[in-house]
Amino acid sequence: MNKKEPIIEGSDWTFDALEAFEEEIGRIAADNYRLDTYPNQIEIISADQMMDAYSSIGMPVGYHHWSFGKQYLSTEQRYRKGHMGLAYELVINSNPCIAYLMEENNVTLQALVIAHACFGHNSFFKGNYLFREWTDAGAIVNYILFAKNYIGECEERHGVETVESLLDSCHALMNLGVDRFRRPRPISAQEEKQRQKEREDYLQQQVNDLWRTIPTKEKEPEEPWQRYPAEPQENLLYFIEKYAPLLEPWEREIVRIVRKIAVYFYPQRQTKIMNEGWATFWHYNLMHDLYDEGLIGEGNMLEFLQSHTNVIYQPSFDTPGFSGINPYTLGFAMYSDIRRMCENPTEEDIRFFPEQAGSNWLDTVHHAMANYKDESFILQFLSPKVIRDLKLFSIVDDESESTIEITAIHDDQGYLQLREALADQHNISKQEPDIQVWNVALRGDRSMTLRHLQQNSVPLDEEDTKEVLKHVHRLWRFDVHLESLRDEKLHQIYHCNDEKVWIGSDDSDSKTS
């Protein structure tokens, strides 16, 4: 192959160089690897702006809330003290796909980021089924803008503090604002704005209807006691938005906004490993291709390799500061290994992956990107080689035992077990407590009962649970109970009324307390 001239020498970037990189990388990505992306919108920002972007959880225009300020302060503190570098990039699942590049980065990093974010993440956003079904890249920026303006208006009308404490409560329940088993409708800011007005008028009416106490005839036919809702509801925020008796229409709208944003981020929470792994896998390949074509020089390539190595560094469990499995490492290792087993399958690969081993690697990685989430991706593709390379092992920490048991290591007996355990570890519905709306005392004190089903007898964190219950109470405005069930038997029950939260740990009588 004839070598081309490097796009740029040295370490300072220029706008021309960025454009050239975008074009060249885009060409390779599309022609050689069939990466299908949204159009890119690359924005150059300063470190301060990066911290800004960080702290509003990656939304390009966030509404105002103190918690984002807290985020900013802590980011700033750690950055200034040198405890951490800022991320090289930040990318938004939108159409066009917005990627932030920091001006401080040198040209190698910028090229890496373009490959990583503008083609890696971007194609993931466009291709993965969760993102396709759960988010609407075209509408999100407008929607968030609508949310910001609406919340701003509410602050003007009802006071900053009122709105802020409402948001506190909604944020506490954000993770419970998703219908895990139902697909959300796509959102459009335009439509939202229109419907929001109508909703405001009708909703209150409707809710009042639900609670209307009409002095009816003395004797009503005794109905058998029925739970309401008839089926447990996992989407607590939705339930509150629709049925909380005393919320004002604007409060319901804010609950809805937080819920919509939770839905928008839901796919990202479920695809950390796949998403980062995919982006890392492609920046690695794309940068090598650029180098092979001569578009980047040797010095820059070495620099890239160093950055890449840092990105996929996985400290072992006993390193001080160990903070779990690095999603970049695991994801990159898995995609790379899929390619390896397609191109050079070993006997072991054929045993474990009869379908994939030896197939067209590009088809296989695309399939693995598009149709899985972390949990199923690991379950399907975590190969013995990756387990060996990372030296994974699993432990069980059982409260009732005095020591921790090592249940599996990287050997023949352990592979499948580790795979399952790791998949579980990335299954949101197992990592987060399973809490659902169990009953509302429609005819009684209007109290709401939540139910937590313990898995593996793991209880809730008591302190935080109490705090969250206060938030639930703030939204529901009547008593809230939370039953925590271990093996289908009541293990703990939390109560929350106007004044306090307490735990009644026996199951004597939950209804009367």
Place this chain on the structure above:
Amino acid sequence: MAFLIIDRRQQGKQKSAVNRQRFLKRFRKHIKKAVTDAANKRSITDMDRGEEIAIPRKDISEPVFHHGKGGKQHRVLPGNKEFVRGDRVKRPSGGSGGGGSGEASNQGEGLDEFVFELNQQEFLDFMFEDLELPNLVRKQLKDSDAHKLIKGGYQREGIPARLNIVQSMRGAKARRIALGGAIRREIAALERELEEFEAKPDTDNQRREITEKLERAQRRLNQIPFLDDFDLRYNSMIQQPIPTTSAVMFCLMDVSGSMTQDIKDLAKRFFVLLHLFLQRHYEKTEVVFIRHHTKADEVDEEEFFYSRETGGTVVSSALELMKQIVQDRYPTDSWNIYGAQASDGENWQDDSPKCRDLLVKSLLPLVQYFAYVEISSGKEQELWQTYSEIPDQFPEHFAMRNVSDAADIFPVFRDLFVRKSL
């Protein structure tokens, strides 16, 4: 592939500024306490910087439902070295056992305090919150003689430097149009007439006549001056009184033998606080250092705090000098004058009544505020006793406090300047 590169660096750096303020507001109680503690602890020279504030993490947490400890927890970890299946290991003491979900482990990292940096401005805001300069309002509104010029429309007379060209030219053009209208109409009519005659034969005479008329009209039109005297417009400048925004602070300190370095340090802390506080309220703050033993001198800062003199104490000399300097250099109509006197309270006995008279008769009418800080741990000293009648006479302008160690300085300072309830 369509793409776009946007340079956003010039756009607002502080999108999060609002959020930051909200955070500070929400935790103002914590921050305030930390700031007050810091102000008490700080060395005397570095009041003027930010501060690291630590807030207990549990007070600012944003709770979510998450798993607690207990039960049977599975985890997969990387980097196995010597374990084989079935090994049993001791539980590590520093709880890596936690929930394992991202958020839980972030918080469980062993930091139980949320630490962040308050910048200098915010630090001072918190430090001087609820404090105010006494009598500032009176000074600003009533006695202010300083003025600034602001634009106040246009006028017909003025000096050339204030000529407003745009307005003048606009006026001139309007005048030319107005005055020339009739003539221009006449010219147009004549021109039409001329054209008509040109078409007909034997009309030389008429044509000449019309041409002459035309020329006359043209001359008249040209006689309208391009710019006339009464077109001229000048910017009108109005004098507007401005609040006096400069202050001078007199630091008076006894440097006689009885003042040890420790006492001077305490005094300096007080002066530094006062200086910072004044700086926040005035565009321009000057400081005059007067030290005295039996005789008073105006000195520079270095000498004020560090040189040592011995000898007796005649406080009135310093007050006399202050009065002199005020009269010479700081006219009260343009300066807010503050005095702060620090002393161990010893004075030449015969001198004390003189000091009181000087203060009451000459100085207090001139100054916004005069604070006397006596640094002594024991009983009240000579000067304190003499001064003690003054606060009743001038409750708004004079205050005195006793300070015995460094921790008192900030509380006393706050006490002196605390915002009086309205």
